[in-house]
Amino acid sequence: MSVKLNEKLLESLQVAIQQQNNRFIQETLKDKHAADISVLLDQMDALESKYILRLLNPEMSADIVADLEEDTRKGFLKNFSSEELAGLMDYTDSDDAADILNDQPVKVREEVIALMQNSEKAEYIIDLLHYEEDCAGGLMAKELIKANINWNIKQCIEEIRRQTKNVEKVYTVYVVNDKDTLLGRVSLKKIVLSTDDTKIKDIYVSNIQTVQTYYSEEEVAEIMRKYDLEVVPVVNVQGKLLGRITIDDVVDVITEQAELERQIMSGLSETAEVDDSIWTLSRARLPWLIIGMMGGLLGAQYMGFFENELKIVPAIAFFVPLIQATGGNVGIQSSTIVVQTLVGNPFDGKSLGSRLFKVLLVAIFNGIVISSLVFGFVMIFNEMNMAFVVAVALFNVVLIASLTGTITPLILDRLGVNPALASGPFITTANDLIGLAVYFTVAKLLFSI
Amino acid sequence: MSVKLNEKLLESLQVAIQQQNNRFIQETLKDKHAADISVLLDQMDALESKYILRLLNPEMSADIVADLEEDTRKGFLKNFSSEELAGLMDYTDSDDAADILNDQPVKVREEVIALMQNSEKAEYIIDLLHYEEDCAGGLMAKELIKANINWNIKQCIEEIRRQTKNVEKVYTVYVVNDKDTLLGRVSLKKIVLSTDDTKIKDIYVSNIQTVQTYYSEEEVAEIMRKYDLEVVPVVNVQGKLLGRITIDDVVDVITEQAELERQIMSGLSETAEVDDSIWTLSRARLPWLIIGMMGGLLGAQYMGFFENELKIVPAIAFFVPLIQATGGNVGIQSSTIVVQTLVGNPFDGKSLGSRLFKVLLVAIFNGIVISSLVFGFVMIFNEMNMAFVVAVALFNVVLIASLTGTITPLILDRLGVNPALASGPFITTANDLIGLAVYFTVAKLLFSI
DSSP states (O other): OOHHHHHHHHHHHHHHHHTTOHHHHHHHHTTOOHHHHHHHHTTSOHHHHHHHHHTSOHHHHHHHHHHSOHHHHHHHHTTOOHHHHHHHHTTSOHHHHHHHHHTSOHHHHHHHHHHOSOHHHHHHHHHHTTSOTTBHHHHOBSOOOEEETTOBHHHHHHHHHHHTTTOSSOOEEEEEOTTOBEEEEEEHHHHHHSOTTOBHHHHOBOOOOOEETTOBHHHHHHHHHHTTOSEEEEEOTTOBEEEEEEHHHHHHHHHHHHHHHHHHHTTOSSOOOTTSOHHHHHHHHHHHHHHHHHHHHHHHHHHHTTHHHHHHOTHHHHTHHHHHHHHHHHHHHHHHHHHHHHTTSOOOGGGHHHHHHHHHHHHHHHHHHHHHHHHHHHHHHSOHHHHHHHHHHHHHHHHHHHHHHHHHHHHHHHTTSOGGGGGTHHHHHHHHHHHHHHHHHHHHHHHHO | OOHHHHHHHHHHHHHHHHTTOHHHHHHHHTTOOHHHHHHHHTTSOHHHHHHHHHTSOHHHHHHHHHHSOHHHHHHHHTTOOHHHHHHHHTTSOHHHHHHHHHTSOHHHHHHHHHHOSOHHHHHHHHHHTTSOTTBHHHHOBSOOOEEETTOBHHHHHHHHHHHTTTOSSOOEEEEEOTTOBEEEEEEHHHHHHSOTTOBHHHHOBOOOOOEETTOBHHHHHHHHHHTTOSEEEEEOTTOBEEEEEEHHHHHHHHHHHHHHHHHHHTTOSSOOOTTSOHHHHHHHHHHHHHHHHHHHHHHHHHHHTTHHHHHHOTHHHHTHHHHHHHHHHHHHHHHHHHHHHHTTSOOOGGGHHHHHHHHHHHHHHHHHHHHHHHHHHHHHHSOHHHHHHHHHHHHHHHHHHHHHHHHHHHHHHHTTSOGGGGGTHHHHHHHHHHHHHHHHHHHHHHHHO
């Protein structure tokens, strides 16, 4: 839907709510996808949203609430009693339901589960609440079709029929033994093409990819990407089938990761978009601005020690921006190359030495190129002496910034911190100070000779 | 597979190739997934890879080649005759086959298509070669199951059986009329649960998401993400069904976009990883380093105009790093917030003015906070005068950097350039110069009073 169409629709719905024109609302939303209605509700206030939801069927309402943006949803559900929430949860997929209830106070959570009509779903949710949100256990849904290895196709189809309300999208049928141990899967295509008395054990695929409950979101995403899976079964350490993760959740994980990384790299302390409130936008920006400011003030203090030198040779000051910009650029480039390499495949300690050696070689090459160019340019307008100081300092800054830029993300990664932090103002602020120190040290050494 | 296991396996395979121990190779790779074998082949030379592929069945070989990294694949396929390539293409999915042939010289491409045995596949490929790689037409595969609306379930199952070799993964059956116009779809679940004589027209879903051939990769990704689709049909302007795009290709698109953005934001002119050659690594880094250097040299020239002022009040120089760091940080933050907002939903011109006004308000707020803090700190160690100059300059730099940081990505986006470029060294270099100009102008004005 185009932005303009959307705005018109939103207005007409809001008018209809005021006039309690329920027929108009139902007619308008009849053929719309839950995701499109969610986008509309994201722009309404909580009471308007609730008014609209009450006019739709419960499956649709559940899908819409699951699709709302997390912030909107939190505010929106505050207007729901535990009874109303329970009614919604009865129709929500177990993975989304667990996410939604995880955001509620413990008391509400317990009440809602106790009030649910769909007892199988309630059990699913209780089970899922045990897992951390950012691991495979937190991503999985309990709804899936499983068939015993001793069944035939007819029994398998009966099971699909029995589950048809619970499992909206059937990707595949999982094959288990009497102890619920996952043995493999049968595709729906094979079921369609087989006769009713075909035995599951004769047609199932046994060698399949699985993930365990404790795998991180990133590992799950990497496995599903690598093997082109649209669904992956989740098992415990004994191999028991516990749930499944579908690709749509993983696409969201990948998208959120990219957003988080963009945010970290640009020195925002929280996700912010143009349409957020002025307060949110300021709060997202100030922390790193203040850290950068402290760095700048420290730099000023440091340069203060060289006041006399600057009085005699003010040209020293001219090249401070050059030193800083180069140090900053080299540092960010280096850390990004490491982050790029870290995505998906962990650094093995063994070859760290040889890799650092290569980083050093690249830095020496780039350092020589940049320093030579600068030497030439500075010579034109300044004395030989000055050109020499700037070139030598710049070469060292490139070397040091390359090494700090390479090592910092590795250390952050080892500490369990997102290594992208090193591509942000973090390394730039540090490099600014290191750059100044190197430059003035070189200047002092060379000019005093 | 762990890194170490992988290395051992690689070594043993290379030994087996030298000893022509074919049985060992076949035994070792028997139960492996194509994606895992691709990872191994990515580390072998082209002749070793070819040796291994010849020992595997043609479907497996085709999957492996499609999964190879693009660079490895290009080098690898140079060792293939047109006949050999044609044999491979007979078993490759049409979307991958078109991508592979697109990388070949026109003459080879024509030869390969003429030599293919699978004439239906050859036609598919010819059709797909018309589309740009980065649009929906370039992403789609021609292999799909379609059923005429007048058929019953039995005819539909016959069609699935007929296509079973061509279409490895069946997600859904598309419903078309006699002119091949897409009318809707029937899920495999519904087919499994319906009797043989059920009419397609009584059970199909008519209101489905489609994309047109000219949609960009990003639009396709956004639609599939929003509506949680694992497959989307591609139609032309007349609504004729042309192909389908599966979520695995879109996951690759999203991953590549994130990689590209990371690269652009950190001033790398091409994708680079730690394990690339020294030459690639240097080449990826030098262009922006040189641009940053030019900026630094221009800054030096500019500061040269104030040599006398600097001799009298060297303290002016002390705060250059502070001004620059703050300008850089504010600029990158601003442009990232715009990029974040641009992802998925285009900026509508109408509200641009009000949005810029908000940016200005945030900038004024942050500017006041930062300037006040700096004013306080500078006062402690310097004169009142200096503190005043730095604070006023800083406030203006925050304002200007916010506006340039906000407007630049919008202009780039309008010009069809990736707006993430504005979060890279581009805006930082520009802001460095603007910051210097503002600072020295303010200093000159205030000190001369």
